[in-house]
Amino acid sequence: MSLPAPANTPFLPASSCPACGLTVSDLQRTGRLGCACCYEMFHPIIAPQLHRFHHGTHHVGKTPRRHAFAYRKEELRAALAHAVSTEDFEQAALLRDQLTALASL
Numbered sequence: 001m002s003l004p005a006p007a008n009t010p011f012l013p014a015s016s017c018p019a020c021g022l023t024v025s026d027l028q029r030t031g032r033l034g035c036a037c038c039y040e041m042f043h044p045i046i047a048p049q050l051h052r053f054h055h056g057t058h059h060v061g062k063t064p065r066r067h068a069f070a071y072r073k074e075e076l077r078a079a080l081a082h083a084v085s086t087e088d089f090e091q092a093a094l095l096r097d098q099l100t101a102l103a104s105l
Ligand SMILES: [Zn+2]
Pocket: 017, 018, 019, 020, 021, 022, 033, 034, 035, 036, 037, 038
């Protein structure tokens, strides 16, 4: 996996993973992440690579239908809570309607 040169990398809040200590230069030298936390930490660097390898950064493969529904409901609930907390009631109403529709399936 070839990674972009340091000059091309976006700003990172810290230069090493707080969990395993992997640095940006370690990542660029080895092309390997050290732990699960690294995926979050180095996301700006690895996301373009993941997109190229997997044709996207989100899993879109086979998922049991009930899990897909549960996941979508959880996404909608989180978005609804955010919309309510930011007083975006128009968006909240749309999300509520989507949740209701999903529940009826
Ligand atoms: Zn790590």
